[in-house]
Amino acid sequence: MQTEDVTEYRGCVIRPVVTAAEGGRYAAAAIVTxxxxxxxxxxxxGNFAESQEARDQAMELAIAWIQRRNIVSDHYVRRG
Incomplete structure (x- = not known):
């Protein structure tokens, strides 16, 4: 398993994790704090032919999750 660079987005820290799989393929996940x-x-x-492609997909998933979370959270927060 290899963790790659850390990115901050909308106050969250994203750590993409790329793992080598069988047959020279790669799997990915994102840890969001x-x-x-x-x-x-x-x-x-999915599984990916290149580690960079796996990392990019992990980042895209994390950013989409953060955006949806922020929209829902902002929608239900009452402003004084």
Whole structure:
């Protein structure tokens, strides 16, 4: 398993994780830590020919999850 660079997005830290699989393929996941320190691991469905492709898909999944979470959270927060 190899963890790659860490990216911050909308107050969350994203750590893409790329793992070598059988046959020279790669699997990916993203570990997302929010401002409160809560961590969630998001798995990417698929296997990839290149590690960079796997990393990119993990980042894309994490960013989409953060965006949806922010939209829902902002929608239900009452502003004083």
């Amino acid at each position: 929010d401002r409160d320190g809560e961590t969630r691991t998001l798995g990417v469905d």
